[in-house]
Amino acid sequence: MHAMVYHGPGRRSWEQVPDPVIERATDAIVRVDAVTICGTDLHILKGDVPEVQPGRILGHEAVGTVTEIGAAVDNLAVGDRVLVSCISACGSCRYCRNGQYSQCLGGGGWILGHLIDGTQAEYVRVPFADNSTHKVPPGVGDEQMVLLADILPTSYEVGVLSAAVRPGDVVAIVGAGPIGLAAVLTAKLYSPSHIVVIDIAESRLKAATTVGADIVVDSTSQDVRAVIDGLTDGLGADVVMEAVGVPETFEQAVGLVRPGGHVANIGVHGKPATLHLEDIWIKNLTITTGLVDTHSTPTLIGLVAGHQIDTAPMVTHHFGMDEFDLAYDVFSRPGETGALKVLLTRTPHTD
Ligand SMILES: [Zn+2]
Numbered sequence: 511m512h513a514m515v516y517h518g519p520g521r522r523s524w525e526q527v528p529d530p531v532i533e534r535a536t537d538a539i540v541r542v543d544a545v546t547i548c549g550t551d552l553h554i555l556k557g558d559v560p561e562v563q564p565g566r567i568l569g570h571e572a573v574g575t576v577t578e579i580g581a582a583v584d585n586l587a588v589g590d591r592v593l594v595s596c597i598s599a600c601g602s603c604r605y606c607r608n609g610q611y612s613q614c615l616g617g618g619g620w621i622l623g624h625l626i627d628g629t630q631a632e633y634v635r636v637p638f639a640d641n642s643t644h645k646v647p648p649g650v651g652d653e654q655m656v657l658l659a660d661i662l663p664t665s666y667e668v669g670v671l672s673a674a675v676r677p678g679d680v681v682a683i684v685g686a687g688p689i690g691l692a693a694v695l696t697a698k699l700y701s702p703s704h705i706v707v708i709d710i711a712e713s714r715l716k717a718a719t720t721v722g723a724d725i726v727v728d729s730t731s732q733d734v735r736a737v738i739d740g741l742t743d744g745l746g747a748d749v750v751m752e753a754v755g756v757p758e759t760f761e762q763a764v765g766l767v768r769p770g771g772h773v774a775n776i777g778v779h780g781k782p783a784t785l786h787l788e789d790i791w792i793k794n795l796t797i798t799t800g801l802v803d804t805h806s807t808p809t810l811i812g813l814v815a816g817h818q819i820d821t822a823p824m825v826t827h828h829f830g831m832d833e834f835d836l837a838y839d840v841f842s843r844p845g846e847t848g849a850l851k852v853l854l855t856r857t858p859h860t861d
């Protein structure tokens with residue numbers, strides 16, 4: 511088969527590799543029908559995630575069809591359409607028993623495209639297949655579903671649920687990339703009074719409006735704090751979500767929240783940020799961070815299947831899987847290309 515292989519910082523290639531095989535009785539092999547690229551994959555390619563060894567197949571988001579199951583897989587059958595979650599779960603360790611699958615001690619957690627070969631391939635081996643996949647409901651397309659592998663549950667759990675968004679809240683979201691937009695979509699479930707999205711790219715602010723932001727702010731030309739103050743009698747936002755992952759935006763997020771409010775960091779950080787405790791110790795803030803557990807994925811699948819969330823505007827580019835190099839190129843230059851999520855689908859001749 512072909513797969514997108516990481517060859518060290520800055521080096522990747524779509525190349526011929528051996529097909530995956532069942533290694534443990536709890537594994538399944540899934541033919542990848544639709545797959546996407548995550549900002550985290552770009553972090554890996556920059557060398558920010560040193561645990562990823564050269565030779566690793568990248569990718570942790572996919573929708574596909576089960577082609578083989580191990581002897582101990584009970585809930586899947588060959589031919590089932592499944593979502594492959596970015597988080598795998600052994601199902602029996604202390605954390606899994608508590609629904610905190612991201613911290614799995616039994617060999618799960620974020621392993622796909624990280625510690626084991628991932629989904630940017632024609633086939634993928636999925637460990638703990640019963641606990642690491644979700645069946646795709648009839649009528650839900652691959653394109654809608656693939657966004658539930660990572661970005662929707664990440665923004666919902668690490669952003670909206672961690673921050674406990676409540677009706678009437680003023681919610682500020684720093685960053686209008688895919689994660690920020692998914693935060694808009696899922697924050698709306700709780701009827702905030704205003705969702706304010708902050709970014710520096712025109713195309714992304716436009717996308718934020720499309721998915722339901724009430725106010726968009728270009729922080730290069732507008733005073734963000736003044737906009738928030740105008741909505742909150744000068745108090746600051748009830749909830750601020752950081753959806754970029756650089757020190758400046760984290761510090762900006764902390765500067766926008768009201769006393770007693772909540773800053774939910776969703777971004778993946780590669781550098782230290784400054785926490786101005788000398789200013790904020792007195793403000794009764796709650797600051798949370800996290801890796802998604804994906805405990806909310808069944809809820810989100812229900813919302814997508816019931817047409818309560820429309821993820822379609824987030825997919826900006828479509829490619830065949832044999833165009834993986836081009837897809838990476840487009841995804842890595844969002845300022846020029848306007849890319850949010852890029853979707854790659856199986857090309858028949860590569861089967
Ligand atoms: Zn991801």
Ligand SMILES: [Zn+2]
Pocket residue numbers: 599600601602603604605606607613614615616617618
């Ligand atoms: Zn576990």
